[in-house]
Amino acid sequence: MNEQVKEYIEKYPSEIIEMFNNLRKTIFDSISNEPQESLWAKLPSYYVGEAFVRLIPFKDHINIEAQAAAGHKEELAGYKMTPKGMVQIYLKQDIPYEALKQIFAETLEQQTSVLSSK
Structure with missing residues (x-):
């Protein structure tokens, strides 16, 4: 995990950290290329080219962009x-892993196709 992202997420409750780690793993598992992990405007972000997914933690939920x-x-x-x-x-909600894998792949793989055709 990127050191800045690790430091950022450590300030949240353990349940949010666990949820974040599960969502992060789902991003990495959903595409063939490894995304670049960094903080953008202090938000954990995962990039493939110009495409991105952001995981934005709060005390009781996580927003997924x-x-x-x-x-x-x-x-x-x-949801x-x-x-x-x-x-x-x-x-308190179950994570819809299959739907999210599809969303992450559609968001990030589109950019992977563009990069691999160059």
Whole structure:
């Protein structure tokens, strides 16, 4: 894990850290290229080229910013979606891993295809 991201996430409750680590692993497992991990505006971000996914932790939930999320509203019907299209997953909710893997792949693999064709 990127040292800045590690320091950033350590200030959250253990349940959020565990959820964050599970979501982070899901990002890495969903695409063939390893994304670049860094803080952007103090937010943990995962890049492939210009495409990105952000995991934004709060004390009781994590917001997920991924461009493809808006196309999966039916699969995410039990989860709040912010006006900016971020998915909110609260500690009491199950993580929709399969839907998220698809969202992460669609968001990041599109850029992978562009990079590999150059």
